[in-house]
Amino acid sequence: xxxxNLEKKSFGxxxxxxxxxxxxxxxxxxxxxxxxxxxxxxLTHGKILQASSIKLMLSxxxxxxxxxxxxxxxxxxxxxxxxxxxxxxxxxxVVCYLxxxxxxxxxxxxxxxxxxxxxxxxxxxxxxxxxxxIVTICTMYLFRGLCSYFASKKPxxxxxxxxxxxxxxxxLGITIAVLLVAWFIFTFTKVGPNLKAIGAGEKAxxxxxxKVEKTKWLVYIIAGAITGLAAFVNIVKVGSVTxxxxxxxxxxxxxxxxxxxxxxxxxxxxxxxxxxxxxxxxKILASGLQMIGLATERSQLIEGIVFLIVVALFSDRRSLQxxx
Amino acid sequence: xxxxxxxxxxILKAEHIDKSFGVTHAVKxxxxxxxxxxxxxxxxxxxxxxxxxxxxxxxxxxxxxxxFVLDGKELHVKNQVEANREGVSIIVQExxxxxxxxxxxxxxxxxxxxxxxxxxxxxxxxxxxxQSYLDKYGFNHIHAGDLIDNYDFEDRxxxxxxxxxxxxxxxxxxxxxxxxxxxxxxQELYKHMKRIRDDGNTVIFISHDLTxxxxxxxxxxxxxxxxxxxxxxxxxxxxxxxxxxxxxxxxGDRYYRTDYGEPVSNEVVLSVKNVTVPGQIKNISxxxxxxxxxGIGGLSECGMHEVGKSAFGAxxxxxxxxxxxxxxxxxxxxxxxxxxxxxxxxxxDNESLVISDTIRDNICLPSLTELAHGGLLFGKNMxxxxxxxxxxxxxxxxxxxQFVSDLSGGNKQKVALARWIGKDSDIIVLDSPxxxxxxxxxxxxxxxxxEMKKQGKSIIMxxxxxxxxxxxxxxxxxxxxxxxSGEFQRSAELTEEDIIAKMV
Numbered sequence: 016x017x018x019x020n021l022e023k024k025s026f027g028x029x030x031x032x033x034x035x036x037x038x039x040x041x042x043x044x045x046x047x048x049x050x051x052x053x054x055x056x057x058l059t060h061g062k063i064l065q066a067s068s069i070k071l072m073l074s075x076x077x078x079x080x081x082x083x084x085x086x087x088x089x090x091x092x093x094x095x096x097x098x099x100x101x102x103x104x105x106x107x108x109v110v111c112y113l114x115x116x117x118x119x120x121x122x123x124x125x126x127x128x129x130x131x132x133x134x135x136x137x138x139x140x141x142x143x144x145x146x147x148x149i150v151t152i153c154t155m156y157l158f159r160g161l162c163s164y165f166a167s168k169k170p171x172x173x174x175x176x177x178x179x180x181x182x183x184x185x186x187l188g189i190t191i192a193v194l195l196v197a198w199f200i201f202t203f204t205k206v207g208p209n210l211k212a213i214g215a216g217e218k219a220x221x222x223x224x225x226k227v228e229k230t231k232w233l234v235y236i237i238a239g240a241i242t243g244l245a246a247f248v249n250i251v252k253v254g255s256v257t258x259x260x261x262x263x264x265x266x267x268x269x270x271x272x273x274x275x276x277x278x279x280x281x282x283x284x285x286x287x288x289x290x291x292x293x294x295x296x297x298k299i300l301a302s303g304l305q306m307i308g309l310a311t312e313r314s315q316l317i318e319g320i321v322f323l324i325v326v327a328l329f330s331d332r333r334s335l336q337x338x339x
Numbered sequence: 340x341x342x343x344x345x346x347x348x349x350i351l352k353a354e355h356i357d358k359s360f361g362v363t364h365a366v367k368x369x370x371x372x373x374x375x376x377x378x379x380x381x382x383x384x385x386x387x388x389x390x391x392x393x394x395x396x397x398x399x400x401x402x403x404x405x406x407f408v409l410d411g412k413e414l415h416v417k418n419q420v421e422a423n424r425e426g427v428s429i430i431v432q433e434x435x436x437x438x439x440x441x442x443x444x445x446x447x448x449x450x451x452x453x454x455x456x457x458x459x460x461x462x463x464x465x466x467x468x469x470q471s472y473l474d475k476y477g478f479n480h481i482h483a484g485d486l487i488d489n490y491d492f493e494d495r496x497x498x499x500x501x502x503x504x505x506x507x508x509x510x511x512x513x514x515x516x517x518x519x520x521x522x523x524x525x526q527e528l529y530k531h532m533k534r535i536r537d538d539g540n541t542v543i544f545i546s547h548d549l550t551x552x553x554x555x556x557x558x559x560x561x562x563x564x565x566x567x568x569x570x571x572x573x574x575x576x577x578x579x580x581x582x583x584x585x586x587x588x589x590x591g592d593r594y595y596r597t598d599y600g601e602p603v604s605n606e607v608v609l610s611v612k613n614v615t616v617p618g619q620i621k622n623i624s625x626x627x628x629x630x631x632x633x634g635i636g637g638l639s640e641c642g643m644h645e646v647g648k649s650a651f652g653a654x655x656x657x658x659x660x661x662x663x664x665x666x667x668x669x670x671x672x673x674x675x676x677x678x679x680x681x682x683x684x685x686x687x688d689n690e691s692l693v694i695s696d697t698i699r700d701n702i703c704l705p706s707l708t709e710l711a712h713g714g715l716l717f718g719k720n721m722x723x724x725x726x727x728x729x730x731x732x733x734x735x736x737x738x739x740x741q742f743v744s745d746l747s748g749g750n751k752q753k754v755a756l757a758r759w760i761g762k763d764s765d766i767i768v769l770d771s772p773x774x775x776x777x778x779x780x781x782x783x784x785x786x787x788x789x790e791m792k793k794q795g796k797s798i799i800m801x802x803x804x805x806x807x808x809x810x811x812x813x814x815x816x817x818x819x820x821x822x823x824s825g826e827f828q829r830s831a832e833l834t835e836e837d838i839i840a841k842m843v
Binding site: 037203204205207208209211212215216218219220221222223224225226282283 | 651653672673675676677682684689690691692693694695696697700701703704705707708711714715716717721740742758
């Protein structure tokens, strides 16, 4: 039974109410990005905003940005995907193998691999009705194992000519294209309202005529394909895959999206800007902390703390129980 | 009667007990005295507040306001274990035992301390004591050391009887337990109710089976809409008297339709044929005509709510056919919506509306395809559409961007209706359209229904309120145990009693 507490609100609840306002939710992530950038810029004596550091950071942003776009749609429905890292690993291996035949084939192969893994996730989540975080944690281990099987003796390398694609116009172009298409579909078609409604309440969405199961299938498959494309960008940059290729990508995506102001439970508060703000904030935070001279362990510690604070402030407690 | 009660020794007094869940006023200022050594029946329709009242008595819910006085001392209990220590126990409607524990562990749940010595639980002693109680109650076929999962539902209810009564509580609440018991289980329960009464303690017996209530109880209290209506002596009343007390409502029908005898078109817009949903409804067949308001009534568990879902293609495991005039089979929600069927569920917060979404999205969701121009959807169009239909039926809101969860029950219902008015559906299935809604909004909804009828739209109205059915329907189907038990045409002579006779 829902106990409606209409009495005095504690300070924490008031803060929660304030942070829950749509305007605040829209502005805060951007404000956070600016503040973190300026703060770190000051701490590193202007190193962050130098052309060379921006270029370096950009080169690290592409894969995370592309993959986050797909997961963004999954999370809007209130679902999660922890298999992204392993998915990137496997798709990268496929890209490497196929790159010896033709580059377009490699891209398509990578995307199909991602889509197939997305379909596996969707099958267990939608058909077998297992919560998505459990399914994707299982597939994360499963496909990480497969990754090691292929890459453990020696890294799987792509054809050497693939480095010809390692240019800013190509990588930035792909990233922007993915963002633009996703933004357009999310904002100007019924996909956006449908995904948000599923995140807000699956049963009620069904009664409003939304094909919940079909939508979930499609989103998982498309998000997989997008990560497959990210795998191509990844290979273009690094040229080969080790058994740990793509490890922790899923966590980085989750942290980035939440830093961007995305509610963990999805739903109507979600905005497309969450992806861009989140990924940029995450990367600037990570590289800024390194430039200050913190060791990796310590910067991870700080990232973790920042993440916890943001989640605690932004999560909508009313809907947290519906994470699927 | 008051005299009779004061003569006896009062063991439990409920003083101005009141409780609300959000906008629902579940229990309204109930004052009741319970005497030592009586079996008291507590009856009322679903949602009349019986279970909520007893849940407060036994610490399952906190008391809204008012107090319970047991043996001259005010009760302050926060959970069932504390209630047991004070001498109040309950056998609940649902499964009240925990799987994965033994019979003995279930019986002594929350009281394991008595078997703990120096931090170690003496399982043997616990089992021996539990077994002695089981034997004393005559349930020798149950073994205290077995896992409770080895026993069927009925045996688990018997174990609950032991659990709730072995410590001789002063007041035992039995909440709709008999519906799940077979004949022999019931006899066991009755035997123990009598024993508890003869020991000078009190039983509060909640049941929907009026025959059983009259046979087993000494006095009967009737609740309706959360308020106490009357307390009567069981030997003085008939089932019909009780039904009247339970269902009767104040005459507030001035806002219903006043026309009688106007013919309804013969054109069939929807036909339901041999529809069965396992465990819910059996072989339901009826036809809905153009411009007709078809009322479906019955007790809450009669299956009528599932009939509405079936007509909308929302039932799982449905067999039989729901067909439109053009021959389309309705077997999924998207088909139903596409073919101009609308459905407003009884479960407003989980089915009718996506409550943690905005008013805009809720109104627009089924109409997104129509709202898009060449596949493109613009926020401006959605805002305009939502605003138009929300204003049309005057939803009280700060704007269409407001969240539905912030609205009152009546306004939520208006949003649910606005969605389908916007979709311009021709067949509208309304399940309990005025449940928990104040008189003002009720009148608005009735006016809206009359307006839709005038436009030639057809309405199926499923309702637990008989007066509403009598007041608004062209035709009434009454259901009982998942089947249609009666059909009535609109008439000024039709009375509540006619309907109730087919319901119960």
